[in-house]
Amino acid sequence: MLYGAIEAGGTKFVCAIGDKSLNIKERVSFPTTVPEETMQQVIDFFTPYKDELSAIGIGSFGPIDIHKDSTTYGYITTTPKLAWQNFDFVGTLKKSFDVPVEWTTDVNAAAYGEYSFGKGKGLSSVIYYTVGTGIGGGAIQEDRFVEGFSHPEMGHMLITPHPEDEFKGNCPFHGSCLEGMAAGPAIEARTGKKGQDIPADDPLWEKEAYYIAQCAYNTTLLFSPDVIIFGGGVMKQRHMVEKVHQAFEKMLNNYVQTPNIKDYIVTPALEDDAGIFGCLALARQVNLNSKR
Ligand code: ADP
Numbered sequence: 001m002l003y004g005a006i007e008a009g010g011t012k013f014v015c016a017i018g019d020k021s022l023n024i025k026e027r028v029s030f031p032t033t034v035p036e037e038t039m040q041q042v043i044d045f046f047t048p049y050k051d052e053l054s055a056i057g058i059g060s061f062g063p064i065d066i067h068k069d070s071t072t073y074g075y076i077t078t079t080p081k082l083a084w085q086n087f088d089f090v091g092t093l094k095k096s097f098d099v100p101v102e103w104t105t106d107v108n109a110a111a112y113g114e115y116s117f118g119k120g121k122g123l124s125s126v127i128y129y130t131v132g133t134g135i136g137g138g139a140i141q142e143d144r145f146v147e148g149f150s151h152p153e154m155g156h157m158l159i160t161p162h163p164e165d166e167f168k169g170n171c172p173f174h175g176s177c178l179e180g181m182a183a184g185p186a187i188e189a190r191t192g193k194k195g196q197d198i199p200a201d202d203p204l205w206e207k208e209a210y211y212i213a214q215c216a217y218n219t220t221l222l223f224s225p226d227v228i229i230f231g232g233g234v235m236k237q238r239h240m241v242e243k244v245h246q247a248f249e250k251m252l253n254n255y256v257q258t259p260n261i262k263d264y265i266v267t268p269a270l271e272d273d274a275g276i277f278g279c280l281a282l283a284r285q286v287n288l289n290s291k292r
């Protein structure tokens with residue numbers, strides 16, 4: 001019995017095969033091009049395992065349709081990646097592999113990975129953000145993803161500009177929302193440099209921490225979660241965590257008593273593997289549910 005995992009990112013796809021204990025037997029990664037080509041690579045990867053494959057978990061870039069009763073369930077919907085607009089992801093996969101499929105957002109999958117194996121293990125309310133090319137957030141409450149008419153889009157929350165920040169934001173929809181001010185491309189637009197090339201003592205990081213802290217503040221007051229996990233490329237700047245803690249405590253001003261800050265606002269235990277392990281755990285879960 002094997003489980004399949006697909007982490008479908010806007011820049012690259014990761015596919016993996018896991019055994020029944022979710023140990024990865026094989027994994028591949030390839031760039032996201034057009035659906036015809038990329039999906040063929042996905043199918044080619046899983047085909048040798050077809051007879052043993054019991055379920056597939058997918059965490060996809062979005063927005064995506066997650067409503068099981070919708071005619072476009074399993075589609076990527078209004079993505080800015082034109083070739084992928086209104087693409088029937090789950091339907092395409094099911095034509096080759098007739099197994100139960102769990103379909104969710106890339107951040108939800110990463111949240112599930114941390115919830116199953118990482119900093120969210122054993123907790124009931126887990127929030128995960130990725131701060132990378134964009135900012136996305138996923139929330140798990142009592143074993144379920146928080147969702148309503150659609151999945152959350154927490155990365156686009158409104159935030160207050162830092163008093164010394166003149167950057168106006170680059171979100172095409174909202175300008176100075178969190179993603180428009182604090183994702184990797186906003187750092188690059190502001191400084192002309194990629195985040196990885198900016199030294200730890202640059203004042204930019206105080207501003208960045210101020211925005212991430214506002215995200216943690218809003219998240220705290222909305223969900224009172226057990227943990228808030230910040231992953232993604234920008235959070236590789238580990239010195240940021242302490243800056244975020246300080247800014248957060250100042251903003252919150254002891255209004256509520258959160259868990260100990262060091263265990264409350266954290267980076268992922270699984271690092272860049274949160275997503276792929278989350279997809280595997282989702283495959284195991286959907287397989288269990290299909291037998292009930
Ligand atoms: P994606 O969001 O595309 O899946 P990442 O999470 O790696 O991928 O995010 C990429 C963004 O993170 C880019 O804008 C990049 O400049 C930035 N980034 C990557 N590594 C670092 C780093 N060490 N420090 C700061 N920013 C980084």
Ligand code: ZN
Nearest residue numbers: 156171174177
């Ligand atoms: Zn926005």
